[in-house]
Amino acid sequence: MKISTMKELLGAEVLCCEEKLGGHVYSACGCDLMSDVLAYVKDQAVLLTGLVNSQVIRTAVMMDMNCIVFVRSKLPTEEMLELARESGIVIMNTDKRLYDACGILYSNGLVGNRVK
């Protein structure tokens, strides 16, 4: 799914790396526990989370994920956005809840991670 399509479906606001909206994600993960995210590699994936701290960004960096969506209108700090910019990770936020945001993407064809 194109990142810009995801933005539209979620009615999301882009907070950094707007120039990368043309990129694609192939799988998704909705989670507030970072080690669960780190358990299975997802290439070019999006992380949807209600957790907001620097470790969310570093987790995405470690996994080579290319987009993070913060749910329930949560706002990352400027420091976190800077970390994301360094690695070219698109950050957006949506007023949707985690369950709803995941459901919308799933029903539009973005499947979860297939366990290798």
Add this chain to the structure above:
Amino acid sequence: MMDEKLTFHFDVDGKDFTSAGQASVQVKKNLRQLGIPTEIIRRVSIAMYEGEINMVIHAGGGKATVSVDEECIEIVLEDNGPGIKNIDQAMQEGFSTATDTIRSLGFGAGMGLPNMKRYTDVMDIYSEVGVGTKIVMKVNIR
């Protein structure tokens, strides 16, 4: 081709949760510059990141050393924390002694050590209660 072993040292601050993981981000950058394959870099950085976070949340910080030669990448994490009483138990998926505070920060699923094992080719844990923990991990480059 690298003729000698390259070594990177890091002090991991145990008081600052926000900066935890900085060493792993740096290692990822360094390995990229060395032209190591992406998949290998990802395995090394995830394993190191989990270990780095563990040192911060469970052991009050520590030291990390990463060395690279032609054959493999070795990560050594050492701390003077409380140690791990039962290593077999700690290695089980879902086992965690993390507090609610740690959980609210996004950690404490009890997946860190199993993840480290899964992403590396070799992992050895040496730990003594009241003394500290040393974890040695290796990822083969070829």
